[in-house]
Amino acid sequence: MTATEQLKIVIVGHVDHGKSTFVGRLFHDTNSLPDGKVEKIKAACERRGVPFEWAFLMDGLQAERDQNITIETAQIWFRTPKRQYVIIDAPGHKEFLKNMITGAASAEAALLLIDATEGVQEQSRRHGYLLHLLGIRQIAVLVNKMDLKGYREETFRAIETEYRAFLKQFGVEPTWFIPISAYHGENIARPSAAMPWHHGPTVLETLDSFSVAQPEQNLPLRFPIQDVYRFDDRRILAGRIESGTLRVGDKLVFSPRNKVSVVKSIETWPVGGRTEAKAGESVGITLTEQIYVERGQIASHETDAPIESDVFQAKLFWLGRQNLEVGRKVKLKLTTTEVECQIQSIEKRIDASTLNEMDPNARGYIARNDVAEVTVRTKHPVAFDNYDRLVPTGRFVIVDGRQVCGGGIISKGEYPDRREVLSGIKSTNITWVKGEVTREARERRNRHKGGVVWLTGLSGAGKSTIATELERELFQMGLHTYVLDGDNVRHGLSANLGFAPEDRTENIRRVAEVAKLFADAGVLVVTAFISPYRDDRRLARSIMKQGDFVEVYVNAPVEVCEQRDPKGLYKKARAGQIKNFTGVSAPYEPPEAPELVVHTDRQTVGESVAQIIDYLKQQHIDQDFAI
Amino acid sequence: MDHLDKLEHQSIFILREAFHKIERLAMLWSVGKDSQTILWLARKAFCGHVPFPCVFMETSFDMPELIALRDRLTQEWKLNLVIARNDAALAQGMNHKLGRVTCCSALLKENLKQIVEKENYGGLIVGVRRDEDPTRAKERYFSPRDKHMEWNVEDQPPELWDQFNTDLAGGTHLRVHPLLHWTEINIWEYAQRENIPNVPLYFAQNGRRYRSLGCVPCTFSIESQADTYDKIREELRTTTQSERSVRAQDQESEDAFEKLRRDGYM
Numbered sequence: 035m036t037a038t039e040q041l042k043i044v045i046v047g048h049v050d051h052g053k054s055t056f057v058g059r060l061f062h063d064t065n066s067l068p069d070g071k072v073e074k075i076k077a078a079c080e081r082r083g084v085p086f087e088w089a090f091l092m093d094g095l096q097a098e099r100d101q102n103i104t105i106e107t108a109q110i111w112f113r114t115p116k117r118q119y120v121i122i123d124a125p126g127h128k129e130f131l132k133n134m135i136t137g138a139a140s141a142e143a144a145l146l147l148i149d150a151t152e153g154v155q156e157q158s159r160r161h162g163y164l165l166h167l168l169g170i171r172q173i174a175v176l177v178n179k180m181d182l183k184g185y186r187e188e189t190f191r192a193i194e195t196e197y198r199a200f201l202k203q204f205g206v207e208p209t210w211f212i213p214i215s216a217y218h219g220e221n222i223a224r225p226s227a228a229m230p231w232h233h234g235p236t237v238l239e240t241l242d243s244f245s246v247a248q249p250e251q252n253l254p255l256r257f258p259i260q261d262v263y264r265f266d267d268r269r270i271l272a273g274r275i276e277s278g279t280l281r282v283g284d285k286l287v288f289s290p291r292n293k294v295s296v297v298k299s300i301e302t303w304p305v306g307g308r309t310e311a312k313a314g315e316s317v318g319i320t321l322t323e324q325i326y327v328e329r330g331q332i333a334s335h336e337t338d339a340p341i342e343s344d345v346f347q348a349k350l351f352w353l354g355r356q357n358l359e360v361g362r363k364v365k366l367k368l369t370t371t372e373v374e375c376q377i378q379s380i381e382k383r384i385d386a387s388t389l390n391e392m393d394p395n396a397r398g399y400i401a402r403n404d405v406a407e408v409t410v411r412t413k414h415p416v417a418f419d420n421y422d423r424l425v426p427t428g429r430f431v432i433v434d435g436r437q438v439c440g441g442g443i444i445s446k447g448e449y450p451d452r453r454e455v456l457s458g459i460k461s462t463n464i465t466w467v468k469g470e471v472t473r474e475a476r477e478r479r480n481r482h483k484g485g486v487v488w489l490t491g492l493s494g495a496g497k498s499t500i501a502t503e504l505e506r507e508l509f510q511m512g513l514h515t516y517v518l519d520g521d522n523v524r525h526g527l528s529a530n531l532g533f534a535p536e537d538r539t540e541n542i543r544r545v546a547e548v549a550k551l552f553a554d555a556g557v558l559v560v561t562a563f564i565s566p567y568r569d570d571r572r573l574a575r576s577i578m579k580q581g582d583f584v585e586v587y588v589n590a591p592v593e594v595c596e597q598r599d600p601k602g603l604y605k606k607a608r609a610g611q612i613k614n615f616t617g618v619s620a621p622y623e624p625p626e627a628p629e630l631v632v633h634t635d636r637q638t639v640g641e642s643v644a645q646i647i648d649y650l651k652q653q654h655i656d657q658d659f660a661i
Numbered sequence: 662m663d664h665l666d667k668l669e670h671q672s673i674f675i676l677r678e679a680f681h682k683i684e685r686l687a688m689l690w691s692v693g694k695d696s697q698t699i700l701w702l703a704r705k706a707f708c709g710h711v712p713f714p715c716v717f718m719e720t721s722f723d724m725p726e727l728i729a730l731r732d733r734l735t736q737e738w739k740l741n742l743v744i745a746r747n748d749a750a751l752a753q754g755m756n757h758k759l760g761r762v763t764c765c766s767a768l769l770k771e772n773l774k775q776i777v778e779k780e781n782y783g784g785l786i787v788g789v790r791r792d793e794d795p796t797r798a799k800e801r802y803f804s805p806r807d808k809h810m811e812w813n814v815e816d817q818p819p820e821l822w823d824q825f826n827t828d829l830a831g832g833t834h835l836r837v838h839p840l841l842h843w844t845e846i847n848i849w850e851y852a853q854r855e856n857i858p859n860v861p862l863y864f865a866q867n868g869r870r871y872r873s874l875g876c877v878p879c880t881f882s883i884e885s886q887a888d889t890y891d892k893i894r895e896e897l898r899t900t901t902q903s904e905r906s907v908r909a910q911d912q913e914s915e916d917a918f919e920k921l922r923r924d925g926y927m
Contacts, residue, residue, distance in 0.1 A: 039664055040664045065901075067901065111792050111844055113898075120842070132818075132819040133817075133819070135819055135821060136801075136819040136820055139819075139821035139822055140821070248662065249662060260674070260677050260678070260681065261677055261680070261681045263707065263708065265707060265709075265712065266708075266710075268708070270708055272677055272706075274670065274673075274674050301708050302705070302708075303705050303708050303709045304704075304709070312662075314667065314670055315662075315666075315670050316670040316674045316706065318708055329681065367824045426822075429822055431822065431824040436826070436828035437818040437826055437828075438819050438821065438824055438826055441819075441821055441822065
């Protein structure tokens with residue numbers, strides 16, 4: 035016996051254009067119906083007092099028998115002498131577009147039905163466009179119910195001309211247009227005597243001419259990690275090879291993060307010892323060097339790694355009940371990667387049934403059944419390919435409210451590879467040299483710049499209060515931030531220093547150096563020190579990268595500060611118990627050109643904090659980094 | 662890759678997704694041909710291991726041949742066997758003479774509900790295939806069931822490009838169907854290729870064999886000369902009998918099986 039080849043086909047088209055009837059007929063004509071099935075349906079029809087319908091065969095569920103609409107994607111099988119077919123009967127009702135997409139997404143070829151009496155309808159066009167978007171290239175268009183139009187060739191040709199022109203707009207050439215009558219079985223399994231003018235094949239001949247998809251073994255290797263197993267002493271990386279070929283001894287790079295190791299073995303059960311695995315196979319591998327690898331990373335060969343970026347263009351179709359607004363955080367799943375993402379902008383909205391472009395700015399969201407061209411931004415860089423180049427790593431779904439609500443294909447485009455920025459290596463000809471994590475890389479991940487907000491002013495002016503409040507606000511905005519103040523510096527880092535001028539200078543120098551390290555680490559530091567001397571502050575500024583240092587003069591008259599005296603220090607200073615107290619027994623040199631002045635005698639703490647945040651925003655401290 | 666390789670690797674991918682995503686995952690193990698296939702695929706997926714419990718639904722009307730194979734493989738394959746039985750219903754004398762669907766409801770459906778609750782399973786691997794029955798044709802690979810174990814067939818989330826709906830609301834559990842895309846013939850082609858152990862009841866003796874196995878009183882053998890894999894496949898290629906026509910409980914009304922399925926039956 036030879037192996038049974040299998041081809042998955044989807045049947046789509048406008049509601050009531052006869053899909054279910056067609057499938058019923060197909061089954062009957064290929065002798066694929068179980069004994070008694072037709073009699074069972076006939077009996078059910080009689081009981082309900084309705085005429086016999088082939089459609090009842092597919093519509094297995096009670097609800098559908100009542101409503102006469104195919105709700106869910108059903109799959110059934112039939113055979114020709116050549117092979118076995120899996121039929122996915124996709125519903126035509128607009129409400130059920132998600133089922134059509136579910137059905138079509140797994141198909142290798144499509145039959146699209148158009149009712150000869152109604153002609154090309156909204157869903158005929160929408161389905162045609164979506165088939166193209168889903169990557170189905172083997173399409174036959176069946177013009178059904180020809181019997182109701184007297185089997186006239188003109189009717190058929192008119193529909194063919196109109197629909198051909200529509201498909202041509204996005205580059206689709208159907209394999210065949212076939213005039214049929216599903217109800218009477220014309221041109222299904224046998225050529226129609228009623229339509230001698232049709233010289234093309236029957237539906238069954240067309241189906242047998244389609245080819246079965248084979249996994250892409252000759253394209254670049256993509257092996258997304260699905261899981262890491264440690265059932266015994268082996269550490270096995272499990273996954274399915276989506277494209278290419280993997281061999282023992284191959285050097286693999288794991289994207290993102292670009293760790294490199296070599297394939298030690300391919301683990302299979304019950305028989306091991308394989309040296310090669312190909313696209314389509316779910317395998318497990320072990321590595322010679324134990325590097326940290328996790329689910330979601332994609333293994334490839336060094337010479338042809340995937341793109342790595344946190345922003346890309348895509349064509350997206352949306353099926354969610356809730357709109358997808360620009361900027362709303364949802365989950366993206368691409369192979370085995372899951373990452374938070376958002377639509378950064380909508381470039382184009384397309385009415386899939388007319389191909390008319392709708393105003394992308396008319397609304398900042400994508401609604402159910404919309405197709406749009408969008409820019410997607412992910413929270414962390416992900417590895418992917420252009421859909422045109424590699425299908426499995428070039429498409430993704432979006433999960434909203436725990437359900438898959440949309441899908442997209444990554445558009446052709448030049449993506450500057452983040453690999454270089456992130457790790458100092460180029461994607462082409464990758465060599466993992468030092469793996470230095472740069473400040474830029476940290477800032478990109480953090481999505482904001484590092485820097486220092488240097489608060490200076492008298493004791494009691496409100497520096498600590500502002501610092502604490504500012505830190506809280508920045509933290510809630512999602513920034514990485516930290517306050518350095520007397521409380522956490524004087525007791526440790528500067529524990530050996532007093533308040534003499536030279537000690538103050540040294541204290542400020544240490545604070546500035548620490549602040550610089552924080553800024554380099556990508557943190558937005560807030561310092562709260564009196565820092566009374568201009569020279570000291572100038573030194574602090576000079577240590578920082580230009581633009582990193584934001585000097586904020588927290589200004590309140592000394593009388594006001596003395597009145598506040600939150601720690602009772604002025605009192606002690608006046609009593610001579612504290613030497614070198616700024617404003618009393620030591621000078622304070624106000625800044626000459628600070629970036630900001632906040633007047634705490636006239637402003638609330640909230641106002642001062644808002645003023646600082648406004649300034650930081652103007653400086654694009656939290657800007658999204660464009661490519 | 663031939664079609665069996667394709668089926669196999671797709672199923673392995675699904676099993677691995679389930680294992681990664683679902684806490685407290687278990688499989689329903691009837692020891693019938695489909696669940697034998699899953700068990701075999703699991704050992705391929707997890708490099709020789711079966712890393713989840715195998716739940717056997719005992720009704721007290723079980724075929725002795727299935728029990729014998731179950732106990733042998735539990736030993737040989739080091740399986741974590743969990744036996745579920747609705748003792749309360751059995752104590753009250755539940756049996757098929759009280760109505761086949763009633764009996765299935767108590768000894769299988771209710772039994773299943775109880776074990777899922779007791780063991781707090783987050784997901785169940787089940788060996789249903791789309792070609793068995795029209796209601797199963799509408800299944801997804803990952804199919805959520807609410808806390809009453811009901812299946813909302815009219816509004817299932819889309820499942821595309823092998824991205825499954827694995828994020829669950831509280832009170833739901835997932836049914837995972839790794840064999841959904843297989844047909845009965847595929848099961849036998851694969852069993853032959855891989856030499857998967859199955860009970861001898863499937864092969865004809867004295868002109869009869871079983872095509873589908875359930876409880877003793879409700880499962881009928883068919884007339885058949887198919888005593889080898891090749892003959893079984895040849896028989897299936899030409900048969901116009903449906904697979905579940907030998908299961909008596911399905912025949913009680915037009916939608917008996919559908920109602921059972923909606924309420925949580927496999």
